[in-house]
Amino acid sequence: MVTRLTPRDATFYALESTKNPIHIGSLMIVDNAAGALDYEKLLALVESRLPEVPRYRQKIREVPFGLGRPVWVDDREFDITYHIRRSALPKPGSDDQLDELVARLASRPLDPSRPLWEMYLVEGLSGDRMALFTKTHAALADGIEALEICHVILEAGEAPPPVDQIWMPAREPSGLSLIGDALVHMASRPTDTAESVRRFIEEASVTAGDVAKTLAGYASVLGTATGSAPTSPLNATVSRNRRFDVVRTNLEDYRKIRSSRGGSINDVILAVISGALRNWLMSRGEPITESTTLRAIVPMSVYLDATEDLAMSEVTSFLVDLPVGEPNPAIRLSHIAHATEARSRVQRGVTAPTLVRLSGFAPASLHAMSVRAASTYAQRAFNLVITNMPGPQAPMYLAGARMLDMFPVSPLLRNQALTIGLTSYDGSVNYGLNADRDAMADVDVVTALLYESMEELLDVCS
Structure with missing residues (x-):
């Protein structure tokens, strides 16, 4: 019995292109002064946790003639050393060099003939640190049924010793059996049959542009865009x-x-980003008036203070206009707080108990959910994606090495030059800015202005 990709998973798989790799990334920096982490230990740890994320040993097989959605099959040639790789910076490697390496790695699409994930252990970082960069295709990790790999390899305390487990891959189905299974599926679901025939007549494979247009059309019909x-x-x-x-x-x-000013922590974050983007637009000579706005999609904002219970928080998806034309940082925050409060009253939210049952390091899986949620909006409905996910406020460990920082690396959606991901962890709020190299060559200006915008708000409050 094969497992077919869900319609959403199949859409993400079709959206992949050399210019728009749709993978979720996470950059973790760990303190390795005690030498707790090395490549062999990482291999053993990940291999021992793969039973908790079985899809990480599965690849995607297309159904011949496009008669059905692709299926997940066990990769009988699975080689963990292909997926977990070593890289190194020239000692002592700087944070800037690490960011440049992550940018290059994030630019490369995943190999569609293998399980859709990669992990890089980066050595040579200054201060006895090491980095781990992971990338997982959005078709693989949906955040609920299939978790992101970081979810299961990070521990709140000392990691238990790896357990040897024998994995026996299932026999890979033949093309003929895939056709037969697809025909049975089509007979039981006639609506899928019409869609498969239409796709086969139009084109043997769906292009990224076609899928994006289809998503935009559905989003408009459903009223998700304003x-x-x-x-x-x-x-x-x-x-x-x-x-x-x-x-x-x-x-x-x-x-x-x-x-001092009210609202939520999420509102403050959006106000900080608004101030930075305002000054960035001005640095480019863009015309700005008091009514100028930028529209952000905050796919799954968690209204959560670190001292609150996650089970009482709310997860929702909405569009918000950032008041980048407003020169006063306190008024910018007030506008955002009123907008998000109004949205939370009228827009259906998803409560968080489902997320609570996900033991482990949740933010990476939540960011995967966020990116998937953002794709349901028409591409012209927003200017950028901001994902903001809470993390644990106690130290986490990777194979015994304490994690110092974690930064999301969210993919760029079609015609989006910048995404901003945030994760709170152990008393910090960390931003990861993923940008197009040509359209946003000055992304470092935005990062500098984020610090400046934060100082502006703090000055107003003091």
Whole structure:
């Protein structure tokens, strides 16, 4: 019995292109002064946890003649050393060199003939540190049924010793059996039959552009978009190359601003981003008036303070206009707080108990859910994607090495030059900015302005 990709998974698989690799990335930096982590230990750890994420040993097989959605099959030639790779920076490697390496790795699509994930152990980082960069295709990790690999390899304490488990891959189905299974599936689901015939007549394989247009059409019909977003340099034809940069901030600063000015921590984050984007637009000479806005999609915002219970938080998806034309940082925050409060009253939310049952390091899996949620909106409905996910406020460990920082690396959607991912962890709020190398060559300006915008808000509160 084969497992067929869900319609959403199949869409993400079809959206993949050399210019738009649709994988979810995570960059973790660990303290390895004690030498707890090395390549062999990482191999053993991941191999012992693969039974918890069985899809990481499966690849995608197309059904001949496009008679049905692709299926998941065990990779009988699975080689963990192909997926877990070593890389090194020239000692002592700087954070800037690490960000450049991550940008190059994030630019490369995954190999569709193998399980759709890769992991890189980066050695040579200054200060006795090591980095781990993972990339997982959005078709593989949906955040609920199939978790992102970081979810199961990070521990709140000392990791238990790896357990040897024998994995016996199932026999890979033949093309003929896939056709037979597809015909049975089509007979039981006539609506799928019409869709398969239409796809086969139009084209043997769906192009990324076709799928994007289809998604845009469905989003408009469902009413998920509220008109077109403002014209912005954030929306441009992207190249196949990326830039990556990070920002480290203190969670306590957001609490101070929230206590002084109201709203949620998420509102404060959006206000900080708004101030940075305002100054970035001005640095480019873009015309700005007091009414100028940029529209962001915050696919799964978790209204959560680090001291609150995740089970009482709310997860929702919405579009919000960032008031980048407003010069006063306090008024920017007030506008955002009112907008998000209004959205939370009228838009259906998804409560978080489902997420609570996901033991382990949740943010990576939640970011996967966020990117999938963003894709349901028409591409012209927003200027950029901002994913903001809570993480644990106690140290996490990778094979005994303490994790110092974690940064999301969210993919660029079609004609999106920038995505901003955030994760709170152990008293910090970390930003990961993934940008197109040509359209956003000045992404480092945005990171510098994020620090400046944070200082502006703190000054207003003091």
